Amino acid sequence: MAILLSFDIDGTLELGDPPGGVTTEMVRKAHEVGFIIGSCSDKPLSVQRKIWEDMELTPAFVSAKHQLGKVKRENPADAYYHMGDRDTDYLAAKDNDFGFWWAHEAAEQPWLEFDMNNHEQIPISPM
Amino acid sequence: MARPIVPVPDPVSQPFWDACNEGKLIVQYCSICDRRQYPPEATCRDCGFDFHLSWQETSGRAKIVGYSITYDSRLVQWHPLQPFLNVIVALEEDPVINFHTNLIDDFGTNLTEEPDIPIGATCEVQFVEAAPGRMIPEWKIVK
Amino acid sequence: MAREVNWERNHDPVGIWNGRGKAVLIGRGHSPTDRRWDGETLEKSLGAYMMIAVQNALDDVGIGLDDVDGIIGSAGGQGNGAPLSDVWGPRPYFDAPYDSEDGLTHVTGQWLRQQMGFKNLRYINNHGDPVWNLIGQAAQAIADGRAETVVVTYPNGNLPGRYHQDPSNEARGPAVWPNTWGWGLSGQGFTFNQYCQKYGTNHDRMAPFVVQERKNGLLWEHSYYAQHEPGEFTEEDYLNGRMIARDLSIFDCDRPVLAAAAYVMTTAAKAQDMKQKPVYILDHTESQFTPRSLVQTIDDTEEWTDIQAQRSYNGSGLKPEDIDVFAPYDGFAVFTQYYIEAFGWRGVKRGEAHDFYAGDISLKGPNPLNSGGGNMGTGRMRTVFITDPLEQLQGRAGDRQITTKAEVAVTHGVLPITAGTVVMSTSPD
Ligand SMILES: [Zn+2]
Numbered sequence: 001m002a003i004l005l006s007f008d009i010d011g012t013l014e015l016g017d018p019p020g021g022v023t024t025e026m027v028r029k030a031h032e033v034g035f036i037i038g039s040c041s042d043k044p045l046s047v048q049r050k051i052w053e054d055m056e057l058t059p060a061f062v063s064a065k066h067q068l069g070k071v072k073r074e075n076p077a078d079a080y081y082h083m084g085d086r087d088t089d090y091l092a093a094k095d096n097d098f099g100f101w102w103a104h105e106a107a108e109q110p111w112l113e114f115d116m117n118n119h120e121q122i123p124i125s126p127m
Numbered sequence: 128m129a130r131p132i133v134p135v136p137d138p139v140s141q142p143f144w145d146a147c148n149e150g151k152l153i154v155q156y157c158s159i160c161d162r163r164q165y166p167p168e169a170t171c172r173d174c175g176f177d178f179h180l181s182w183q184e185t186s187g188r189a190k191i192v193g194y195s196i197t198y199d200s201r202l203v204q205w206h207p208l209q210p211f212l213n214v215i216v217a218l219e220e221d222p223v224i225n226f227h228t229n230l231i232d233d234f235g236t237n238l239t240e241e242p243d244i245p246i247g248a249t250c251e252v253q254f255v256e257a258a259p260g261r262m263i264p265e266w267k268i269v270k
Numbered sequence: 271m272a273r274e275v276n277w278e279r280n281h282d283p284v285g286i287w288n289g290r291g292k293a294v295l296i297g298r299g300h301s302p303t304d305r306r307w308d309g310e311t312l313e314k315s316l317g318a319y320m321m322i323a324v325q326n327a328l329d330d331v332g333i334g335l336d337d338v339d340g341i342i343g344s345a346g347g348q349g350n351g352a353p354l355s356d357v358w359g360p361r362p363y364f365d366a367p368y369d370s371e372d373g374l375t376h377v378t379g380q381w382l383r384q385q386m387g388f389k390n391l392r393y394i395n396n397h398g399d400p401v402w403n404l405i406g407q408a409a410q411a412i413a414d415g416r417a418e419t420v421v422v423t424y425p426n427g428n429l430p431g432r433y434h435q436d437p438s439n440e441a442r443g444p445a446v447w448p449n450t451w452g453w454g455l456s457g458q459g460f461t462f463n464q465y466c467q468k469y470g471t472n473h474d475r476m477a478p479f480v481v482q483e484r485k486n487g488l489l490w491e492h493s494y495y496a497q498h499e500p501g502e503f504t505e506e507d508y509l510n511g512r513m514i515a516r517d518l519s520i521f522d523c524d525r526p527v528l529a530a531a532a533y534v535m536t537t538a539a540k541a542q543d544m545k546q547k548p549v550y551i552l553d554h555t556e557s558q559f560t561p562r563s564l565v566q567t568i569d570d571t572e573e574w575t576d577i578q579a580q581r582s583y584n585g586s587g588l589k590p591e592d593i594d595v596f597a598p599y600d601g602f603a604v605f606t607q608y609y610i611e612a613f614g615w616r617g618v619k620r621g622e623a624h625d626f627y628a629g630d631i632s633l634k635g636p637n638p639l640n641s642g643g644g645n646m647g648t649g650r651m652r653t654v655f656i657t658d659p660l661e662q663l664q665g666r667a668g669d670r671q672i673t674t675k676a677e678v679a680v681t682h683g684v685l686p687i688t689a690g691t692v693v694m695s696t697s698p699d
Contacts, residue, residue: 131439133440136446195463195515197455200454201433202449203436213452213453213456215460226564227450227564229452
């Protein structure tokens with residue numbers, strides 16, 4: 001199965017501004033487990049690429065926050081999740097039928113509970 | 128339909144909101160400057176006094192001047208309705224006077240694509256209940 | 271100590287300023303630039319940063335605290351003393367001197383006097399305005415003999431948490447008229463959209479301007495981006511910016527930061543004993559308007575900015591072709607074309623600014639617009655609009671030094687609805 005995780009940066013990743021609870025180690029682990037990973041953030045694309053370089057990881061995508069739909073079109077997967085700290089993150093996820101975690105929920109790495117062979121998309125909960 | 132943010136009248140604006148509750152759209156009028164004024168203020172913006180300031184009923188008809196769409200408001204209560212439409216209409220008898228409206232019956236919220244807003248179209252005021260007992264003016268395009 | 275009000279030159283016809291060439295802008299000092307205060311570290315508070323900036327400004331020109339007899343500042347950075355960011359309370363305050371907003375989100379001249387030990391102040395004014403007006407006010411005070419050597423202070427705070435978010439489900443006072451219908455930054459987008467409709471242009475044509483400002487800003491050591499996000503910002507980045515409102519993207523909005531700047535202004539005579547070259551204030555003018563109704567339209571905007579530009583030209587006696595360094599505000603990038611067109615800099619007429627952006631506005635080219643990078647290139651400090659023209663005229667702008675003539679500068683901001691214009695020159699006449 002292919003499961004895509006989209007990380008917001010500011011307020012979500014520890015390298016964000018302000019730093020969030022999702023550490024570089026957690027991102028690396030998700031990558032190793034086999035998730036399709038990338039970032040969707042308000043940071044300029046060039047800055048997002050630099051942050052992935054700093055994490056020494058190669059993302060499948062970097063995207064502006066409002067372009068989650070494009071990420072979905074360009075990255076076929078069986079399930080899609082975005083995580084972030086702002087209402088705009090939630091709404092971007094909702095508009096594009098992604099599952100969603102608030103940044104503090106994401107810091108618990110809920111994706112590690114997933115069965116990578118048999119996973120059903122968890123729909124977004126109401127705001 | 129309830130609105131995300133409800134206006135609380137103050138002494139200056141109370142007559143305006145009272146009129147809304149009675150289904151009338153009124154604006155201030157300064158007779159010595161011969162000008163209408165909206166939003167209401169304690170004094171006339173031109174002469175600087177309230178000596179000649181009174182309230183005047185309007186036709187409630189207006190034309191669409193332009194619009195905006197809000198994707199990321201600083202007003203948290205509006206977040207669940209993003210993106211939403213913000214239309215500006217100008218009073219038919221005095222186009223200097225303009226008003227906000229969210230325009231349509233469902234007040235143009237949770238837009239999925241950019242709407243086709245007919246600039247110049249004539250609208251009529253209609254009053255909607257923002258909260259129990261608190262009517263606010265909205266505009267509807269005259270078909 | 272008499273507190274000055276109504277010092278502005280805002281009634282037409284203003285005429286040539288009678289203080290022309292009498293007051294000098296000579297030194298500048300900056301604090302570090304941070305994204306926000308962490309809410310704990312008092313030596314990184316706005317008050318602490320303001321003190322660093324004042325000391326740096328004094329050092330810049332080689333004078334001491336006792337040489338200063340005036341402080342003119344904006345306690346919060348905005349008109350009426352309001353803070354650029356939010357206020358700290360109702361959270362608990364800290365031990366003195368951080369036992370109130372003063373030092374955390376505001377910095378008054380009185381607080382600075384107490385903390386830094388100024389002994390000879392005879393003029394303090396926290397009247398509170400954007401930085402252009404403060405320079406104008408200080409120039410006026412010096413020309414009128416109210417003070418001889420003034421420190422102008424401009425603190426910009428930014429606190430933890432989201433900026434200016436309003437959770438209320440009720441609107442009161444003036445907020446009733448926009449908030450009931452969810453109106454906000456949509457206003458800037460709306461006016462800009464009217465501009466685009468009127469002149470047949472579009473938002474994407476802003477890209478060369480914003481990209482150039484970001485480039486220029488990276489060459490200013492106090493820029494937020496130079497210090498914290500030094501990568502290149504590209505047209506691709508700009509064009510992919512998330513829209514906050516229609517025709518207003520996140521990259522048209524300046525990023526709130528925490529920083530302070532201070533300027534030394536003095537008389538032409540005293541300037542001779544200071545370390546830097548004097549830059550003479552030829553004129554200052556101010557303006558404030560109200561929209562004809564609820565929403566500011568392109569008609570309002572063009573009328574106001576025309577008045578601002580004409581008033582400045584009347585006050586200085588200059589013509590557009592006399593302006594070498596031009597620094598029109600960009601706190602929303604979608605403002606700047608209104609100013610360029612109103613002032614007619616480099617012959618740009620109404621509706622032509624985006625064509626101008628498409629030409630050569632690079633630092634070393636013929637039209638080095640906002641050579642300091644503006645707020646887009648430096649963060650929401652506004653002070654680059656004073657520091658860069660000053661340094662260009664003093665010939666110490668380093669990598670930002672323009673290659674065209676730099677003898678007369680005009681800097682203008684903050685909003686179409688309320689602005690100050692300062693005209694500076696390397697020569698007093
Ligand atoms: Zn009047």
